[in-house]
Amino acid sequence: MTIPSVETTIRLIDTGAAAGSTCSPDLATPPWEFDAGTPGYGPGSSMGDVIPAGSPRQGALPERYRTASPEELSARIVEAKQALGDSVVILGHFYQRDEVLRHADFVGDSFQLAQATQSRPDAAAIVFCGVHFMAETADLLSGGDQAVILPNLAAGCSMADMADIDSVTECWEQLEELYGTDADASGRVPVIPVTYMNSSAALKGFCGEHGGIVCTSSNAQAVLEWAFERGQRVLFFPDQHLGRNTAKAMGVPLEAMPMWNPTRPLGGNTRGELDAARVVLWHGFCSVHRRFTVPQIDAARAEHPGVQVIVHPECPMAVVDAADSAGSTDFIAKAIAAAPAGTTFAIGTEINLVNRLAAQHPEHEIFCLDPVICPCSTMYRIHAGYLAWVLEALVGGGEQSAQVLNQITVSPDIARHARVALERMLAARPPASTAPATTLPDQQLVGV
Numbered sequence: 278m279t280i281p282s283v284e285t286t287i288r289l290i291d292t293g294a295a296a297g298s299t300c301s302p303d304l305a306t307p308p309w310e311f312d313a314g315t316p317g318y319g320p321g322s323s324m325g326d327v328i329p330a331g332s333p334r335q336g337a338l339p340e341r342y343r344t345a346s347p348e349e350l351s352a353r354i355v356e357a358k359q360a361l362g363d364s365v366v367i368l369g370h371f372y373q374r375d376e377v378l379r380h381a382d383f384v385g386d387s388f389q390l391a392q393a394t395q396s397r398p399d400a401a402a403i404v405f406c407g408v409h410f411m412a413e414t415a416d417l418l419s420g421g422d423q424a425v426i427l428p429n430l431a432a433g434c435s436m437a438d439m440a441d442i443d444s445v446t447e448c449w450e451q452l453e454e455l456y457g458t459d460a461d462a463s464g465r466v467p468v469i470p471v472t473y474m475n476s477s478a479a480l481k482g483f484c485g486e487h488g489g490i491v492c493t494s495s496n497a498q499a500v501l502e503w504a505f506e507r508g509q510r511v512l513f514f515p516d517q518h519l520g521r522n523t524a525k526a527m528g529v530p531l532e533a534m535p536m537w538n539p540t541r542p543l544g545g546n547t548r549g550e551l552d553a554a555r556v557v558l559w560h561g562f563c564s565v566h567r568r569f570t571v572p573q574i575d576a577a578r579a580e581h582p583g584v585q586v587i588v589h590p591e592c593p594m595a596v597v598d599a600a601d602s603a604g605s606t607d608f609i610a611k612a613i614a615a616a617p618a619g620t621t622f623a624i625g626t627e628i629n630l631v632n633r634l635a636a637q638h639p640e641h642e643i644f645c646l647d648p649v650i651c652p653c654s655t656m657y658r659i660h661a662g663y664l665a666w667v668l669e670a671l672v673g674g675g676e677q678s679a680q681v682l683n684q685i686t687v688s689p690d691i692a693r694h695a696r697v698a699l700e701r702m703l704a705a706r707p708p709a710s711t712a713p714a715t716t717l718p719d720q721q722l723v724g725v
Contacts, residue, residue, distance in 0.1 A: 280632065280635055280636040282374065282375035282376060282629075282632065283374065283375070283628055283629050283632050283650065283652060284374050284375070284376055286632075286650065287299055287304045287305050287650060288305055290305075290650070291304075291305035297648075297650060298648070298649050298650065299649065299650045299651065300320075300321065300322070300324075300649050300650070300651035301320035301321065301324055301651075303319075303320035303324075304320045304321060304650070304652070304657070306320070307343065307660065307662070308429065308431070308657065308658045308659075308660050308663075309335075309337070309338045309343055309660075309662070311431070311658075312334065312335040312336075312337075312338070312429070312431050312658075313337060316328055316332060316334060318433065318435055318654040318655055319431070319654045319655065319657065319658055320654060320657070321651055321652045321653060321654030321655075321657050322564040322565040322567075322568060322651050322652065322653055322654055323435040323564040323565075323653070323654035323655060324654055325564070326435040326438075326564055328433070328435070328438065329438050329441070332431075332433055332438070333409060333430040333431060333433065334430060334431055335429050335430045335431040335658075335663075335683075336430075338662055338663060338666060339666065342662040342663070342665055342666050343662060345662065345665070347376060347661065350376075350661040350662055350664075350665050351376070351379075351380075351661065353665045353668075353669065354380050354661065354664055354665050354668060355380070357665065357668035357669050357671070357672050358380065358668065360672045361402075361668065361671055361672060363397075363399060363400060364400060364401045364402065364671075365400055365401065365402045365403075365404060365668070365671060366382050366383070366397040366400040366402075366403055366404070367380055367381045367382050367383075367404045367406060367664075368381060368382070368383050368385075368390050368393055368394070368403060368404070368405050368406065368407065368415065369381030369383070369384045369406040369407070370384075370385070370386070370387065370390060370406065370407040370408075370411065370656065371384065371385065371386055371606045371610075371627070371629070371630045371633075372565075372606075372627040372629050372630055372652070372653050372656040373406050373407070373629060373656055373659060374629060374656075374657065374659070374660070374661070375629070375632075375633060376660075376661045377406050377659055377660070377661055377664055378406070378629075378633075380661075380664065381406060382397075383396070385607065386493065386494070386495060386605055386606040386607050387407075387411055387414075387474040387475070387493050387494075388474070388493035388494075388495040388496060388605070388607075388702075389495075389607060390405075390407065390411065390415075391414055391415075391418060391474070391493075391699070391702075391703065392703065394414070394415045394418045394419050395418055395419070398419075398420050398423075400423060401422070401423060401424065402423065402424045402425075402426055402671055402681065403415050403419055403423055403424070403425045403426065404426045404428065404664070404667060404668065405425060405426065405427055405685075406428060406659050406664065407427075407432070407656070407659075408427075408432045408433055408434045408437075408655050408656060409427060409430075409432060409433045409434065409437070409685070410433075410434055410437045410474070410475060410476060410477060410478070411474075412425050412426075412427040412685040413477065413478040413685055413687050414474065414478070414481075414699065415685075416478075416685050416686055416687050416692075417478060417481070417687055417692055417695050417696050417699055418696070418699060424681045424684050425684065425685045425686075426667050426681060426682065426683050426684055426685070427683050427685050428659050428660075428663035428664050428666070428667050428683060429658045429659050429660070429663045429683075430683055431655075431658050432655045432656065432658040432659050433655050434475055434655055435563075435564055435654070435655065436473075436475045436515055436516055436561055436562060436563045436564070437475045437476050437477060437515065439515045439559070439560070439561035439562070440472075440476060440480060440514045440515035440539075440559055440561055441477070441479075441480075442477070442479040442480060442483060444539040445470075445480060445483060445514060445539075445559075446483070447539070448512065448537055448539060448544065448559075449470070449483075449487070449512070451542075451543060451544075452467075452468055452512065452551070452557070453467075455543075455548060455551055455552070456468055456509075456510075456552075461509060465506075465507060465508050465509050466488065466507065466508050466509070467508065467509055467510065468508055468509065468510050468511065468512050468557070469488060469489050469490070469504040469505075469507055469508030469510075469511050469512070470483065470484045470487050470488075470489035470511075470512045470514075471484065471489055471490055471491075471492055471500060471501070471504050471511050471512065471513050471514075471520075472484050472489070472490075472491055472492075472513075472514055472515070472698070473491070473492055473493070473497075473513075473514070473515060473516045473519060473520075474491055474492065474493045474702075475515065475516060475563070476491075476514065476515055478687040478691050478692070478695050479691055479695075480514070480515075481691075481694075481695035481698045481699060482690075482691040482692070482693070482694040482695040482698070483694070484694075484695075484698040485693075485694035485695050485696065485697035485698035485699075485701075486694040486697075488507065488508075489504070489698060490503060490504060490698050490701040490702055490705065491698045491699050491701070491702040492702060492705075493605070493702070494519060494589065494590055494591065494604070494605035494606070495605040495607055495608070496702065496705055497519055497520075497523040497590070498523055498526070498527060499705040500702065500705045501523055501524060501527060501556075502527075502705075503701070503705045505555075510554050510555050510556065510557065511524075511555070511556045511557070512537075512557045512559075513556055513557065513558055513559065514537075514558075514559030514561060515559045515561030516559070516561050516562060516563060516591055517536060517558040517559060517560060517561055517562060518562055518563070518566065518567075518590065518591050518592060518593055518594065518597075519590050519591050520534070520556055520558045520559075521534055521556075521558055521594055522590045522592075522594055522597045522603065523590060524555065524556045525594065529555045529556055530555075532553070533553060533554055533555040533556065534554065534555065534556045534557075534558055535550045535551060535554050535557060535558070536558050536559075536560055537557050537558065537559050537560060538560045539559075539560065544557070544560075562591070563591040564654070565591070565626070565627050565651075565652075565653050566588075566589050566591035566592045566593075566625065566626065567592075567593065568647050568649075568651060569588060569592050569593075569596050569625040569646050569647060570596060571595050571596060571599045573623075573625075573646045573647060573648075574586050574596065574599045574600060574623070574625075574646065575599075577623040577644075577646060581621045581623065581642070583621065584621045584622065584623050585601050585602075585612075585616070585620060585621065585622050585623070586599070586600040586601045586602075586622075586623045586624075586625070586646070587600060587601060587602050587603065587604070587608075587609050587612055587613075587622060587623075587624055587625070588600040588602075588603050588624070588625030588626065588646070589603065589604070589605070589606070589609070589625060589626040590603045590604065590605070592625055596625060600625065606626060606630055609624060609626060609630070609634070610630075610634060613634055613638055613641060613643065614638070616641065618640040618641070619640065619641065620641050620642075621641065621642040621643075622634075622641060622642070622643045622644070623644060623645075623646050624643060624644070624645055624646065625645075625646040625647075627652060627653050627656070628645050628647075628650055628651065628652050629652055629653075629656070631643065631644070631645040632645075666682065667682045667683060670682045
């Protein structure tokens with residue numbers, strides 16, 4: 278049975294041609310309609326989050342891309358890629374639309390794509406089909422003569438926006454006043470900053486400058502182990518859930534993980550609570566993974582006896598505890614691939630990945646825990662029209678010379694420290710080393 282892509286399914290639901298529900302009727306509207314309007318994350322899981330003032334905005338997409346059919350856009354992308362050859366490499370995150378991801382040279386999670394960034398040093402351009410912080414990371418890790426391109430500048434991340442450099446710096450100053458800066462008898466400093474990959478380059482730079490490190494969901498435990506070897510405690514931002522779930526699995530008690538609310542003095546904690554802390558958690562979260570609930574797990578178990586429930590560690594602790602297992606997108610994909618035929622899976626992560634896994638593994642029954650279709654708002658801002666636009670600009674032709682559109686660059690003063698934190702991250706591999714990002718065979722994307 279052919280499984281249509283999420284984008285196709287949303288259109289079918291919108292026209293009444295298919296059953297089901299979405300979290301917003303605006304999901305059927307092309308993203309350029311929102312790029313021209315009021316600043317926001319767009320329809321999807323993050324649509325209720327408040328976008329910070331001054332967030333990047335995308336200019337108008339030329340009409341020839343807005344009016345082209347999906348088939349025409351796909352053909353134009355293929356033609357542009359052939360013309361560009363090895364001078365361009367396209368990276369695609371697991372949460373992208375199938376209509377975009379089918380053209381990627383490397384597909385993976387944020388950790389794998391950070392590794393893939395360094396795999397093609399001869400490519401003049403890296404087109405990153407993901408979100409803004411990922412493109413920044415690619416710029417940090419790529420060669421100085423390589424241009425990193427984000428097809429839609431409005432593809433940000435609401436979680437990353439929940440921690441800014443000013444708020445984190447203020448938090449750090451308060452913690453230094455409380456803890457001091459002197460190392461203990463074993464040489465461990467009072468606190469080590471750890472930022473999730475889902476953060477700005479400025480925060481990665483902050484960690485690099487202050488002896489800290491970056492983590493992803495793939496290597497969060499390895500990173501925390503690295504940090505505890507060097508520090509008495511950890512300041513973990515911006516995702517509270519990944520920090521809590523990872524530290525709890527390592528044996529850190531909940532009472533040793535106070536939450537830091539940047540709008541309150543001492544983050545809303547007492548000096549005693551902070552003094553006893555092992556992990557200070559930032560008040561941030563992923564709107565995609567916050568949608569998953571324990572009642573959804575209960576409903577899946579009631580309707581599908583024997584179902585295997587796997588969720589992402591960005592989900593709330595109660596959801597992770599109720600699931601059979603939790604892990605990164607790469608972990609989820611590998612668990613499904615290794616299961617005996619006929620296994621039923623309920624997956625708690627972004628719908629594009631779940632839908633794609635169901636298409637790739639017809640030997641299993643795979644469905645999303647959340648019955649309402651609600652993709653990542655910001656990943657969904659990347660559309661095949663934008664990909665065709667930036668690729669054809671690189672090709673040039675006629676009276677139009679080749680040009681780089683939507684280039685993402687990190688200032689040298691930030692980049693210097695951020696690279697240190699990222700290099701530490703790349704060295705802190707998970708116990709069972711995460712496989713590198715790979716190409717995605719066309720036959721794995723049926724129904725696109």
